[in-house]
Amino acid sequence: MNKLTLAGIITAVVMLGATWLSVGGSKGGLNGDIVNILAVAGAVALVIITVFVVIKYVRQMQTDTASGKLADENWDGIGEYKNELPAGWAFIMLGTMIWGMWYFLVGYPVNAYSQIGEYNEDSAAHNAKFEAKYASIQGDELVAMGESVFLAECKVCHGLTADGIDGKAADLNSRIAKASVMHVIMNGANNMKTDFPGGMPMGLNYSFADEAELNKLVxxxxxxxxxxxxxxxxxxxKGTCNSCHxxxxxxxxxxxxxxNGFDVATVSSVLKDGKKGSIGTMPAFSRLNPKQIEAVSAYVTSLSK
Amino acid sequence: MFHWLEKHPFFFAVGVFVTIAFAGLIEIVPNFAQASQPVIGTKPYTTLQLAGRHVYIKNSCNACHSQLIRPFKAETDRYGDYSLSGEYAFDRPFLWGSKRTGPDLHRVGNYRTTDWHENHMKDPVSVVPGSIMPGYPWLFENEADVETAYAEQLTVKNVFSVPYNTPLPMKDGSKVTVVLADTLSDAQASALEEAKLVAADMKDKSVQDAVAAGKIPEIVALIAYMNSLK
Structure with a gap:
């Protein structure tokens, strides 16, 4: 055994020993984790391969003599041989080019990551889970879901207790406020277009003899x-209210x-189209899904019972 | 030629730069040019909306509010569809923002209304308990700068060919034309008309009086701008 091989073996043993100590001394060691095991296996392979390769080339440097045809130019006295391509190198080069074309034309376009793709998958998975979990929700659970949606979406105008925050929005604890009834009788209404396309005509107050009668009706x-x-x-x-309501x-x-009260159909209708009345304008809430709309409607209905 | 390049490192470096730059350009430029085209439904700002946008910038709303909805379920549930780059085609500059102290406002026009903004700008806590947003009472007193807004409209039309006075396709298949006034006085008149529509939905007496007297308080312009964010 010559000196070079001995030095190689000693280096390998020292490096592997250091790896052993390092892994053994770490918290949990390999921990049965596939990534840890692969990393350590890689480190061991790297040490052994490096030692073998270094031994090979050091030997070559000791014994090899240059041969072949020199290129014309040299750089500060350093020349270049015009040797044939090594076959192994050429095969790897060709293989890389073929793989590159496949990756460029098929591999990347077909399998590429896309943020929007991930979003679509996430949304679809979430919606499917939501559907499965809440398909048959009803009663108190539906009302509880409605309350949570209400607190997320509706409370900024209607308030935490749905009281309309001092007239900033409709008080949902009762069906209609006096001012609103008066306003629609005089000005008509053009809300809930999807479910009630005709709207309500203005000037229905003229059906009544005087203010007192109108007040009684309201x-x-x-x-x-x-x-x-x-x-x-x-x-x-007398006011022909009954012919539509x-x-x-x-x-x-x-x-x-x-x-004469809230029900799911009425509230969903408002959520679908929004409305504009004596208090102000309420936007449509089309981003709620049908189950959420049903839930909010059930919650609002439950408030005034 | 390669031998020559190998002996001239400076020109070799130039050659490397040109090659890589060319590859970058043909990958990036066409994609970028396509993505920055206005998406269907995007239209240039009217004079009043643009004046409102200036109020928005002047009061640094963008320091706390972003205008960029990212493609995550949690965001689209709360704010609406994720933002597309083409939607900012007429924003100069865009107001994406880098921090959300308050919520995103890119589609606030879909779920808040004039009267809510009015309450909220006067006293945020009155509608959002626990809000840390300050009130902006001076918006109800200061007048909006319609002249600057009109100047910007003229500039972006002439310099960047923003399509004013051109029918633009909307999402529902209709066409909408945003008119750019011929003169400053026309612009002021059309801004006032638009301001009257906004003020009609507001409750503040002083704002309504001001608009009736031909003035446009900043709050009216700001609300017109926020209602246009959809």
């Missing part, structure tokens, strides 16, 4: 159209919404 509507109030019921008919204000499809 009070009757605000009170939720109680059956005990027969005079109010008569005025409701139904005899007891229960609403009529395509004609007029329910006004």
């Amino acid at each position: 009070d009757y509507v605000v009170a939720g159209l109680p059956e005990s109030d027969t005079e109010g019921a008569q005025l409701f008919e 139904g005899a007891h204000g229960e609403g009529m499809a395509f004609a007029g919404p329910k006004i």
Whole structure:
């Protein structure tokens, strides 16, 4: 055994020993983790291969003599041989070029990462999970979901307790405020276009004899159209309110919404189109999904019960 | 030639630079040019909206509010569709912002309305309990700078060919033309018309009086701008 091989073996042993100590001394060691095991295997392979390669080339430097045809030019006395391409090198070069073309034309375009792609996958997965989990949600759970959506989306105008924050938005603890009823009777309404395309005409106050009669009707509507109030019921008919909102204000499809209380259909209709009334403008909330709209509607309905 | 290059390192370096720069240009420029085209539904600002945008910048709204919705489910649930680069085609400069102390405002026009902004700008805590945003009462007193807005409109039309007076396709298939006034007085008149529409939805008496008297308070311009962010 000559000196070179001995030096190589000693170097390899020292390096491997250092690796052993380093891994053994670390917290948890290999920890059974595939990445840790691969990293250490790589380090061991690197030490052994390096030692072998260095031994080979040092030997070559000791014994080799230059041969072949020199190129014409030299750089500060350093020349260059015009040797044939080594076959192995040429094969690797060619292989890399072929792989490069495949990667450029097929590999990257077909498998490339895209942020929007990831977003679409995330959204689809989330929506599917949401659908599966809440497909048959109802009752108290639906109301609880509605409350959480309400607190995220609606509270900035309607307030934490849905009281409308001092008239900045509708107080949802009762169906309609007096001012709003008065406003729509005089000015009409053009809301909920999807479900009630006709809207409400203006000037319905002229159906009533005087202010007092109008006030009585408005009070009757605000009170939720109680059956005990027969005079109010008569005025409701006199103003032709019943022809669109139904005899007891229960609403009529395509004609007029329910006004004797909230229900899911009415609230969803407002969420779909937004509305503009005596208080101000409410934007549409089309970004809520159908289940969330149903939930908010159930929550709002539950508030005034 | 290669032998010559090998003996002249300076020109060799120039050659390397040109080669890499060319590769970069043909990859980056066409993609960039395509992505910065206005997407359908994007239209230039009207005089009043642009004046409002100046108010927005002047009060450093962009220091706390971004205008860039990233493509994450949590963001699109809260703010609406993720932003596309073409949507900023008429923003000079864009107001993406780098920090969100307050929420993103890129589509605030979809889910807040004039009367809400009015309450919120006067006293943010009155509608958002616990908000750390300060009130901006001076917006109700200062007048919006319509002249500068009109000057900017003229500049971007002449220098950057922003398509004023051109029918532009909208998302619903209709076409919308944003008119650029011929003279400053026309611009002021059209800004006032637009301001009247906004002020009609506001409750502040002094703002309504000012608009009726032909003045445009900053708050009106700012709300017109924010309502246009969709």
